[in-house]
Amino acid sequence: MLPFYYFLALLLYIVTLPFLLILSKKSKYIKSVPARFFLKNNSFFKKKCEIWFHGCSFGEIKSITPIIHAINKDVLISTITQTGFNEASKLSVDVKYLPFELFLPFWIKDGVKTLVVLEAELWYMLFFIAKKKGMKTILLNARISDKSYSRYKKFSFFYKKVFENIDIVFAQSEIDKARLLELGAKNIQVIGNIKLAQDIKITEHFKKSDKFTITLASSHEGEEELFLKALKNCDFKDKRVFIVPRHPERFEKVEKLCVEFCFKHSLSFEKFSERKEFLSDIILVDILGELINIYAITDMVILGGSFVKIGGHNPLEPAFFNTIIITGEYIFNQKSTFERVENYYIIKSSELDDVLSNSNIQKFKKSNVLEKIDLSPILKELS
Structure with a gap:
C-alpha cells in the first residue's frame, strides 16, 4: 500500500501546487503553508526527546x-495551524509545523520513544514512519x-491500515470506542474528554458589570448576523454584549456588522x-486568548x-464559571463533552430572539x- 499511497500524495501535491503558492501569501497561512508544504525553516526537531505530541488546533x-x-x-x-503553533510556543518546548505526508519519510528522525496524536489526526504516513522508527x-x-x-466507513479499508500502526487508543466515549473498533482500532480505553x-x-x-452580560x-x-438580529428586541439598559469570533481573519468583517x-x-x-473599560453596549473581542477572561x-x-x-464548541470552560449556556442544535463534535455538563439549553436558531428578549433571562439555570x-x-503509558 505504501508505494501507491506515496504516489497519490505526490500527485495531489503537484496538482495543488499553484493553489498552495497563492495560499502561502495569505496572512492566515503565511507561516504554516510554507513550513508544511515547502519545508521553509522547518527541519525536524533538533533535540532528542522521549515524547512527541501532535495536534491540529488551538484547543487540542x-x-x-x-x-x-x-x-x-x-x-x-507539532501542529498544522498558526493558532495551534502559537499556543504550543507558550509551553517552552520545541515546536514545529507537521509537513505534508510526502515529506515525512525523510523529515522524521530517530530519537523519539513515543508519538501521541490528538483526536482525529489519522495520518497514515505519520503513524507508519513512527512505527518504522x-x-x-x-x-x-x-x-x-x-x-x-x-x-470514515466508506474508507474503512484505509483506516484499518492506519490503525495497524497505532498501539493504544484513548477514546472519549463508548460510542467513539464502538466506531473506532469497527474501523480497525485495537487496545481502546474510554477515559472521557481530556x-x-x-x-x-x-x-x-x-471587573464584572452590574448589567446582565451575554x-x-x-x-x-x-x-453574528443571526445573533445581532435576535438582539434587536433587547433592552440594553440592563444588558451588555461581547462578541468573540472564532477566527481572527474575520475580525474586520464582524466589526463592520x-x-x-x-x-x-x-x-x-x-x-x-x-x-x-467595557462601557459600551456591544464589545468586539478582537484579540485571541481572551475568552476565558471574558467567561x-x-x-x-x-x-x-x-x-x-460546524459541530459546536467546548462547553466546559463556560460551565467552569457557572454561566448560563445556550447552544444551537449542531453539537455533533461535542456530544461527549456536553455529557459532562449539567444544565444547558439547546435551542433552534428561530428561538434565539425569544431567549435574548425573555424578561426572566436571569432566572435560567446556571451550568456546572x-x-x-x-x-x-x-x-502510565507515558512514564
Whole structure:
C-alpha cells in the first residue's frame, strides 16, 4: 500500500501546487503553508526527546497542557495551524509545523520513544514512519463524530491500515470506542474528554458589570448576523454584549456588522483591542486568548459553531464559571463533552430572539461541570 499511497500524495501535491503558492501569501497561512508544504525553516526537531505530541488546533494543543506538566519530561510538539503553533510556543518546548505526508519519510528522525496524536489526526504516513522508527504510537482523546462517521466507513479499508500502526487508543466515549473498533482500532480505553482535566486559569481579571452580560463565543460565518438580529428586541439598559469570533481573519468583517447594527439601533460599540473599560453596549473581542477572561465576567454564553453546521464548541470552560449556556442544535463534535455538563439549553436558531428578549433571562439555570477525568491511565503509558 505504501508505494501507491506515496504516489497519490505526490500527485495531489503537484496538482495543488499553484493553489498552495497563492495560499502561502495569505496572512492566515503565511507561516504554516510554507513550513508544511515547502519545508521553509522547518527541519525536524533538533533535540532528542522521549515524547512527541501532535495536534491540529488551538484547543487540542491547550488540552495536553496538564499532561505535559504532569509527566515532567522534555517533549516535542507539532501542529498544522498558526493558532495551534502559537499556543504550543507558550509551553517552552520545541515546536514545529507537521509537513505534508510526502515529506515525512525523510523529515522524521530517530530519537523519539513515543508519538501521541490528538483526536482525529489519522495520518497514515505519520503513524507508519513512527512505527518504522520504533516509536510507541498513541491516539489520544479519539472521537468519531456523527457527521464524519459515514465518511470514515466508506474508507474503512484505509483506516484499518492506519490503525495497524497505532498501539493504544484513548477514546472519549463508548460510542467513539464502538466506531473506532469497527474501523480497525485495537487496545481502546474510554477515559472521557481530556479537556475536562484542564486547569482553567484567568490571565487577566476584569471587573464584572452590574448589567446582565451575554457573550457570543467562538462564532462562525453567519452566526453574528443571526445573533445581532435576535438582539434587536433587547433592552440594553440592563444588558451588555461581547462578541468573540472564532477566527481572527474575520475580525474586520464582524466589526463592520457590529458598527452597522449599533448605528441603526443607537447603541454604543467598542473593540477590545482599543480599550478594556467595557462601557459600551456591544464589545468586539478582537484579540485571541481572551475568552476565558471574558467567561469569568459573563452571565450567559451563546456557544458558536452550533447554529451553523460546524459541530459546536467546548462547553466546559463556560460551565467552569457557572454561566448560563445556550447552544444551537449542531453539537455533533461535542456530544461527549456536553455529557459532562449539567444544565444547558439547546435551542433552534428561530428561538434565539425569544431567549435574548425573555424578561426572566436571569432566572435560567446556571451550568456546572459534573466531573473531571482521571489522567492516570495516560500518564502510565507515558512514564
